[in-house]
Amino acid sequence: MKILYKLIKDVYAYSKTTFVLSILLTVLAGLTDGIGLLMLVPLLSFTEISKASSSALFMTVTESMNNLSKANQLLIILIGYVSLIVFRTLLNRKVSILNTEIVQGYTRYFRLSLYENTVWANWQCLMNKKKSDMMNAFTNETARISFGVVNYLKIISQVVVAIFQLIVAFLLSVPLTLFITISGIVIFMGMKSTLKESKKLGKALQLINQELQGEINDQLNGIKEIKSYGIEQIQIEQFRKTTAKIEDNIVSFTKLQSKPELYYKIGAALLVSLIVYIAVIYLKVETSSMIIIIVIFSRLWPLFSSFQNNLQNIFVMLPVYDNMLVLQEELRDSAEMLRSHQEPIVLKQKISFKDIGFRYNKTTSFELRKVNLEIPAKKITAVVGSSGAGKSTIVDLLMGLLRPVSGAIWVDERVLDPKLMQEWRQCIGYVSQDTFLLNASIKENLRRFNPEAEEEDITEALRLSAAQGFIDKLPQGIETVVGDRGVKLSGGERQRIILARALLRKPQLLVLDEATSALDNENEYKIQKAVENLRGKMTVVVIAHRLTTIQGADQVIVVEQGKLVEVGSYEELASKENGYFKKMLAIKAP
Secondary structure, eight states, X not given: OHHHHHHHHHHHHHTHHHHHHXXXXXXXXXXXXXXXXXXXXXXXXXXXXXXXXXXXXXXXXXXXXXXXXXXXXXXXXXXXXXXHHHHHHHHHHHHHHHHHHHHHHHHHHHHHHHHHHHXXXXXXXXXTSOHHHHHHIIIIIHHHXXXXXXXXXXXXXXXXXXXXXXXXXXXXXXXXXXXXXXXXXXXXHHTTXXXXXXXXXXXXXXXXXXXXXXXXXXXXXXXXXXXXXXXXXXXXXXXXXXXXXXXXXXXXXXXXXXXXXXXHHHXXXXXXXXXXXXXXXXXXXXXXXXXXXXXXXXXXXXXXXXXXXXXXXXXXXHHHHHHHHHHHHHHHHTBOOOOOOOOOOOOOSEEEEEEEEEOSOTTOOOOXXXXXXXXXXXXXXXXXXXXXXXXXXXXXXXXXXXXXXXXXXXXXXXXXXXXXXXXXXXXXXXXXXXXXXXXXXXHHHHHHHXXXXXXXXXXXXXXXXXXXXXXXXXXXXXXXXXXXXXXXXXXXXXXXXXXXXXXXXXOSEEEEESTTTTSOHHHHHHHHHHHHTTTTTSEEEEEOSSGGGGTTOSEEEEEETTEEEEEEOHHHHHHSTTOHHHHHHHHHOO
């Protein structure tokens, strides 16, 4: 029940004023509903079904209207009754609007909080999260929490209405009302086990939804490979199994949810019969009171059933809410330090790694130990090595995406501590092997990451990246929409757009993370020439798989198994007798 209390507390904390106003109006609506039921007594008395009840309950009212004709008395009562109904309807409408504001506002707040925590979480934390699970959290799981809040607000309304209807029923007949109330509680307690079953099904549904999201994500990301391998039918079968699990889970929940309605309806038929028999034969309840009790019963009993269903819906949602809270906590705990408004960083001389040590976690064998290296400013430095040697780890440390467990990284005379990370990243342009482009125009792709860029800056960046030529040949030029992840462009064209985007921010450090490994020789040469033209303008760090692409580098750093094995110019290392780099060149040579 702790997690349920946490949900109630969070919803209240988010919308205190609106929440309290909603409760007050709900209470007022319940009060008017109760008064409206009581007014049925004098209305029934005018039909001469019973006069005693009317005089007993509305003595003051009827005495004050003794001087009026019966027609006028009836008119006043009817006007009062209609006014109450109109007032209650307006109150219910206002409560419905307020509750929608609470639900949608809380959903937006929760989703935004998750988004902010995701954005500010460090790279190491995000690497351990499946993209499909995160997408599921933002969509399905947040929607289910929203549905849970709706049911929670419904329960509040049902409890308030039930209280006032019970008060009216007690005024008319204490024994019958006690009988109804106790019967409802007995059935509710008998159905208590369904809440545990609901929570269990909710956990299962959460896991299956994650599986479904993962299947869809894998299918869309790997559609080209799937069709190339001809395994469409295998994918369909796997997807069919996952959707069948969801179907079974939802059917099971529907069966569970239909139990209260089944029991309450059967119980209602039995209770109505007993109430009528006991009221008429033993309690001698007035006919008008008897009619109103039956009216109350007919309205109150479905509330018991609906209350049970809404509570089950909340318990189905609780595992999702619990999981989301854990996720939020993990992301918050890994949050990077916010911008500290330090003085801007200016790279003038060099970047230094001093005794850097790093390990991803205790279960991995890879480790960097006492790495010492220098990256000269406004020069081109290449980092090479076999797969898994630690090249990308060194670059991620350089960009502050990973934090060393020992040692420090220096920019000239300043240590890159967490307080400087935001300022440092403003100095970096990054081009990865996996191109990330929005499904928008080329211009929008450039501006989204550089909103303050001027037109002449865009033109210069496109020129430096050797992208202006092919853009001029496109039908819409720079306004051409590139498609999902740039699918309408060739690999070389995408990479040149990404390079232009990085250059547009006028970085002091440009990082190329195997940016040309998937390109043909012609496009690789174009980007290589574009990079060489940047020598002396900015510091460039290149992670290279093809060693022929780094012949113009001012410095080559060779990494193997987390250690620096060689550092020097291309010519020095290529001619070094028994050198590691020379052996790499011999292996790579055609």
